[in-house]
Amino acid sequence: MSRREPHVLARGFFASDPVVVAPLLLNKVVVVGQGSARRSGRIVEVEAYRADDPASHSYRGLTARTAVMFGPPGHLYVYRSYGLHWCANVVCGAEGEGAAVLLRAIEPLTGLPAMYASRAGIRRDVDLGSGPGKLTQALGISGADNGADLTDPGGLHLAADGVAPPAAPGVSRRIGISVAVDVPWRWFVADSAHISKLPGPGRPGQRRSGPSAPGPGHPLPPIDQS
DNA sequence: TAAAAGATCCCCT
DNA sequence: GGGGATCTTTTAT
Numbered sequence: 657m658s659r660r661e662p663h664v665l666a667r668g669f670f671a672s673d674p675v676v677v678a679p680l681l682l683n684k685v686v687v688v689g690q691g692s693a694r695r696s697g698r699i700v701e702v703e704a705y706r707a708d709d710p711a712s713h714s715y716r717g718l719t720a721r722t723a724v725m726f727g728p729p730g731h732l733y734v735y736r737s738y739g740l741h742w743c744a745n746v747v748c749g750a751e752g753e754g755a756a757v758l759l760r761a762i763e764p765l766t767g768l769p770a771m772y773a774s775r776a777g778i779r780r781d782v783d784l785g786s787g788p789g790k791l792t793q794a795l796g797i798s799g800a801d802n803g804a805d806l807t808d809p810g811g812l813h814l815a816a817d818g819v820a821p822p823a824a825p826g827v828s829r830r831i832g833i834s835v836a837v838d839v840p841w842r843w844f845v846a847d848s849a850h851i852s853k854l855p856g857p858g859r860p861g862q863r864r865s866g867p868s869a870p871g872p873g874h875p876l877p878p879i880d881q882s
Numbered sequence: 883t884a885a886a887a888g889a890t891c892c893c894c895t
Numbered sequence: 896g897g898g899g900a901t902c903t904t905t906t907a908t
Contacts, residue, residue: 703889711889713904721904738890739902745889758889777892789890832889852890 662687662815667807670729674704674748674755679843681746681757683819685765688795688812695767695795697785698819699759701844701851703830705745707754710835714754724803726754732812734792734802741789742798746806746814760831760842762791763850771795787852822846 662685670677679702687696705712713735718726724733725747733745733756749755762785764771771784771794778784785791792798797812804812826846829837831853844851 705889713889716905719904735889736901736903738888738900740900741890743889760889787890793891830889834888 662817664807664809665730665814665816667728667730670746670748670806671750672748674706674757675841677746677748678702678704678757678841679825680821681759681814682821682825682843682845684821685815685817686759686762686791686795686812687815688797689767690810693767693770695770696765697762697791697795698765699761700763700848701759701761701842703758703760703843704748704841705756705758706749709839711830711833711837711839712754712756714756718754722754725756726752727803730805730807732797732801732804732806734797734799736799737789742792743788744792744797744801758788759791760788761786761844761848761850761852762795763848764794782849786850790852826851 665684681699681702684699685696686699687694689695705714707714709715713722714725721735724731725745727747728751729747729749731747733747734742737743744759745756746759747756764781764784768781768784772778774793774796775784775790783790784794801812806812806814822845824846826844827840828842829840830842
C-alpha cells in the first residue's frame with residue numbers, strides 16, 4: 657500500500673458479495689477523464705443490490721438491460737432512471753451473479769468547474785453529487801459508459817487514495833424502492849455533508865452499525881416477511 | 883401492441 | 896411538502 661498515491665482498485669476487490677463490498681467502497685474515489693478534463697469524487701453513500709433481492713434489476717434474471725450486471729465484476733452498470741437521469745452501479749460478486757452496488761453520492765474532489773458546467777443552476781459543492789442522478793451528471797457519466805471496465809486506469813475507474821472506509825459507517829434502509837424496503841443495505845459516511853439524505857427519520861431507520869455490517873454468509877435478513 | 887412502473891431531481895406552493 | 900417531467904424496460908393482453 658502506498659501512502660496517498662492513488663492506486664486503481666483491482667478486479668479482486670469487487671469479486672465479493674455486494675453487501676460486503678458496498679461499505680468498503682466508502683471513501684474510495686471515482687475518476688473520470690484524464691489530464692485537465694479529469695473529474696473525481698469521493699464515494700460517501702452506496703447501496704447494495706443482489707439477484708435474490710426483489711428490489712434489484714437482476715431479480716428477474718438476465719435481460720438486455722442488465723447484461724452488464726451479470727457480467728464480470730469490476731465493470732460499470734449504467735441505467736436510465738425515470739427517463740431523465742443516469743444511475744451508476746459497480747458490478748460485484750462472481751460473473752453471472754447479478755450483483756451490484758449503486759453509487760448514491762460523492763464528495764467532489766477535482767474538476768469542480770467541469771462539474772458545475774454539467775449541472776446548470778447549481779451553486780453549492782454539496783449539490784453537485786449528493787444523489788445517484790446528480791453524481792453521474794456531475795462526473796459526465798451516461799449510458800455510453802455502461803460496461804466500462806473500472807480497473808482500467810486509462811478510463812473511468814475507481815481508486816484508493818489512502819483514506820480508509822469509515823470504521824463505523826452510517827447504515828439504513830435503501831431509498832426510493834417499493835419492495836424489500838427493510839433490508840439495511842445502504843451505507844454512508846456518517847459525518848459527510850455530501851450524502852443524499854440523512855438516516856431515514858420517518859422509519860426507525862437504523863443506527864450506526866459497528867465495524868462489521870450484515871455479514872457475507874447471511875442469505876437475506878428480513879426480506880422474508882411471511 | 884399496449885400499458886404501467888420505475889434504485890430521481892427540481893421547481894412550485 | 897407535493898407533484899410533474901420524461902422514456903426505457905418489462906410484463907400483460
